[in-house]
Amino acid sequence: MPVIAYRTYRCVLLVLLVMYCFEHIMLVAYAQSLEALRALIDSRAAAIEQKMIQWRRDFHQYPELSNREVRTSRIVAEHLRKLGFEVRTGIAHTGVVGILRGGKPGPVVALRADMDALPVVEQVNVPFASKVRSTYNGQEVGVMHACGHDAHTAILMAVAEILASMKANIQGIVKFIFQPAEEGAPEGEEGGAELMIKQGVLENPAPEAIFGLHVFSGIESGNITFRPGPTMAAVDFLRIVIKGRQTHGAKPWVGIDPIVVSSQVIMGLQTIESRQVDVTKEPSIITIGTMQGGVRNNIIPDSVEMTGTIRTYDEDMQEQIHKRIKRTSQYIAQASGATADVYIRKQYPATVNHDALTAKMAPTLQRVAGQRNVSLSPKQTGSEDFSFYQKKIPGMFFFLGVTPKDQLATAAPNHSPLFYIDESALIVGVRALAHLVLDYAALSTGAPQE
Numbered sequence: 001m002p003v004i005a006y007r008t009y010r011c012v013l014l015v016l017l018v019m020y021c022f023e024h025i026m027l028v029a030y031a032q033s034l035e036a037l038r039a040l041i042d043s044r045a046a047a048i049e050q051k052m053i054q055w056r057r058d059f060h061q062y063p064e065l066s067n068r069e070v071r072t073s074r075i076v077a078e079h080l081r082k083l084g085f086e087v088r089t090g091i092a093h094t095g096v097v098g099i100l101r102g103g104k105p106g107p108v109v110a111l112r113a114d115m116d117a118l119p120v121v122e123q124v125n126v127p128f129a130s131k132v133r134s135t136y137n138g139q140e141v142g143v144m145h146a147c148g149h150d151a152h153t154a155i156l157m158a159v160a161e162i163l164a165s166m167k168a169n170i171q172g173i174v175k176f177i178f179q180p181a182e183e184g185a186p187e188g189e190e191g192g193a194e195l196m197i198k199q200g201v202l203e204n205p206a207p208e209a210i211f212g213l214h215v216f217s218g219i220e221s222g223n224i225t226f227r228p229g230p231t232m233a234a235v236d237f238l239r240i241v242i243k244g245r246q247t248h249g250a251k252p253w254v255g256i257d258p259i260v261v262s263s264q265v266i267m268g269l270q271t272i273e274s275r276q277v278d279v280t281k282e283p284s285i286i287t288i289g290t291m292q293g294g295v296r297n298n299i300i301p302d303s304v305e306m307t308g309t310i311r312t313y314d315e316d317m318q319e320q321i322h323k324r325i326k327r328t329s330q331y332i333a334q335a336s337g338a339t340a341d342v343y344i345r346k347q348y349p350a351t352v353n354h355d356a357l358t359a360k361m362a363p364t365l366q367r368v369a370g371q372r373n374v375s376l377s378p379k380q381t382g383s384e385d386f387s388f389y390q391k392k393i394p395g396m397f398f399f400l401g402v403t404p405k406d407q408l409a410t411a412a413p414n415h416s417p418l419f420y421i422d423e424s425a426l427i428v429g430v431r432a433l434a435h436l437v438l439d440y441a442a443l444s445t446g447a448p449q450e
Helices: 005-060 070-082 149-165 191-197 260-277 315-335 356-367 424-445
Strands: 087-092 095-101 105-116 133-136 140-141 172-181 209-220 225-226 231-234 235-245 285-292 305-314 339-348 351-353 373-378 395-403
Touching: 005 070, 005 133, 005 424, 070 087, 070 095, 070 172, 087 172, 095 149, 095 305, 105 424, 133 315, 140 260, 149 172, 149 209, 172 191, 209 424, 225 356, 235 260, 235 315, 260 305, 260 315, 260 351, 260 395, 305 424, 315 339, 351 356, 351 395, 356 373, 356 395, 356 424
Parallel strands: 105 172, 105 209, 209 395, 225 373
Antiparallel strands: 087 095, 095 172, 133 140, 225 395, 231 351, 235 305, 235 339, 285 305
16 A cells, blocks of 8 residues: 555544544533433422422312313413513413423424313312312303313423523423313314314424323322323214104004114114224224103103214224214114114314334333333223324323322222322423423434433
């Protein structure tokens, strides 16, 4: 090899070695700074814990129904403004969006919390129990945060304060979405995630991923469960009207009895799951929850109205079940000389966790809660309108346990008037969401995680 070429070769090797060492030093330094930021999140979460619990108790004591979250959204908006966020209000009636622009370049990430309560009379014996009464679909009702949205709102307010205090070290933009009407808008109104999306919540800036959590009864306090893919069911509203012919109860052969036909339809619908769909693919549920017809014991009425709910995880199966419900109802009614009018309205799609995003962020949850405290969630037949966001961008939704270990067997479920939250678990939710933001941005820039 000529002397000049050899010297050039040695110089190139030296340059590459120096570049490698510099890159390694920078990566080590970055990893150390990332660990320092994680530790800072944890220390600030501990410092804000009691404030967060007080927010939660305040929201719990003064709950508001869907699309009526006026007080709650005002408190949220004022909090975000004090933190220096860009704040947008009035989205989907009472929704609030706060935008935190970090001091370093990076991705746009969204976090979501829901704010609405349920028409439930509280029976939990706590000093901050709700005594609120309101009107829901024309009826006077009690109001209670029986699903834990008070905790969700307080958790996200705490995350906002923690990340705002670290703004200079945050990579990218964090979009905080405080959403109304997750439980469903009142009759005749739009609301919830679907309306927020229609009104541009996923635009300007557009997030590339979204994270959300739900406190859950029956899971040990501080534990986290999640699953990739279908996690919570799609929900559809079902109404079937069976029309017969009214007659005296003593002479049923003179008319057509819609009550008997309705009972046959109900039994026929159950064969859809047991005999007509592939049970090895995904589970599904058809439930009739109301049946109304007749005004007197000895009169066969003209018609009977049934309403119910349909739960599915797969869109193709959902469409097949809809077709089979209509066919089963109409043919059974026809066999008796009656008719069946079937109305199905899609409400929420299935909550489907993005596989790649979930796999990428699972280590964060395991580190935050402890590997032994994180597990695979079974599929939930409940539904969540977080699913609308996941139809637009990759999303990950997980469950936070809020039941003390000694109460797991007897804990009242979400939506019960006895639903109870162990507040000591909420700090895990704060840390989880804050760490997800930090780690997602680091992964997006190719930084080391451990």
